Amino acid sequence: MVAQTNCDICMNYIYDEEYETYFCDVDLDQDEMGRFLTDTFYECPYFRMGDEYKIVRKQM
Numbered sequence: 001m002v003a004q005t006n007c008d009i010c011m012n013y014i015y016d017e018e019y020e021t022y023f024c025d026v027d028l029d030q031d032e033m034g035r036f037l038t039d040t041f042y043e044c045p046y047f048r049m050g051d052e053y054k055i056v057r058k059q060m
Contacts, residue, residue: 011048
């Protein structure tokens with residue numbers, strides 16, 4: 001079993017059906033994008049826990 005990284009469970013990490021890949025939806029500057037692409041972006045200041053059920057709980 002592979003451990004999940006922050007990006008895997010982040011609300012900003014979105015799947016693009018056209019390109020069939022995931023991407024970060026936050027506008028990163030050049031340095032941040034470099035760290036993201038080299039997989040050294042461990043403490044992302046934009047990380048938000050992805051909770052698919054959050055909207056459903058509000059609707060109840």
